Amino acid sequence: MHHLNQCPVCYSESLNHAFSCVDYTTTQETFQIQSCNHCSFFFTNPRPADDQLGKYYESKDYISHTNSQKGLFNRVYQLVRNFAIESKFNLVNKLNSNGLILDYGCGTGEFLGYVQKRGRTVLGVEPSDAARQQAIQNHQLNVRSLDQFLEIPDHSASIISLWHVLEHVPNLRETLSKFHRILQDQGHLVIAVPNCSSLDAEIYGPIWAGYDVPRHLWHFTPKTMKALVESEGFNLLTMKGMPFDSFYVSMLSEKYKTGKMNPIRAFFNGLKSNWNARKDSGKTSSVIYIFQKK
Numbered sequence: 001m002h003h004l005n006q007c008p009v010c011y012s013e014s015l016n017h018a019f020s021c022v023d024y025t026t027t028q029e030t031f032q033i034q035s036c037n038h039c040s041f042f043f044t045n046p047r048p049a050d051d052q053l054g055k056y057y058e059s060k061d062y063i064s065h066t067n068s069q070k071g072l073f074n075r076v077y078q079l080v081r082n083f084a085i086e087s088k089f090n091l092v093n094k095l096n097s098n099g100l101i102l103d104y105g106c107g108t109g110e111f112l113g114y115v116q117k118r119g120r121t122v123l124g125v126e127p128s129d130a131a132r133q134q135a136i137q138n139h140q141l142n143v144r145s146l147d148q149f150l151e152i153p154d155h156s157a158s159i160i161s162l163w164h165v166l167e168h169v170p171n172l173r174e175t176l177s178k179f180h181r182i183l184q185d186q187g188h189l190v191i192a193v194p195n196c197s198s199l200d201a202e203i204y205g206p207i208w209a210g211y212d213v214p215r216h217l218w219h220f221t222p223k224t225m226k227a228l229v230e231s232e233g234f235n236l237l238t239m240k241g242m243p244f245d246s247f248y249v250s251m252l253s254e255k256y257k258t259g260k261m262n263p264i265r266a267f268f269n270g271l272k273s274n275w276n277a278r279k280d281s282g283k284t285s286s287v288i289y290i291f292q293k294k
Ligand SMILES: [Zn+2]
Pocket: 007, 008, 009, 010, 011, 012, 036, 037, 038, 039, 040, 041
């Protein structure tokens, strides 16, 4: 296990045990979530050592790395994902219609393949060998490993996107600082992550699926995300909500709680969460943060 003695956002050593969470998808092991007494950042601590993290991704349910069409749940997930891909494309394409789009943690390449089809120059980075090979074969993408990521030249990308990826990245600050170097001046960094200050997180408490320990190492709120990324040389331009995630996360949370998806109750909790966030996208279940390089 790897134990952090300092908050990665503000470097305070005053850390507090917040609550315990169970790894419902793979091992059923319990992990501690700590919070920083100074900046309120929540993170999984201790966490598995970097070379042990791989085994926590070896689950058939871990659909972000597969394309299973089996079961209603996965089919709905795929449908929503296709709709989401189009919205994500429109969002990044509007930020800058020229230059390279780098997708960090591109998985099997569904988003980036679509972006390439729409005529943009793209590059993916993906640590999983299996997912990377699928992205290359299924979508004819140029995808690098983590080692090759370090060789990407400075000032080469106009946009870097991370769709539900930063919460998995062990070396947070090194990675953000490399993004800063890779981006052109005024380039955009687009980061989507679960929001543990959303109403659905409050409703489900420690069983909220957005905690997804130990795969999720960091549990962001708008306040801690802004503090972390701005301290690496970016400005937060705006935040956007991801209203579908509240339903998806509520269904998963219901499954952890009761063994069943309880789609109706999940739907109402998702709706409640979206209603609560109707005037403030910083309150949605997941938030897309749009930063610009200073
Ligand atoms: Zn802190």
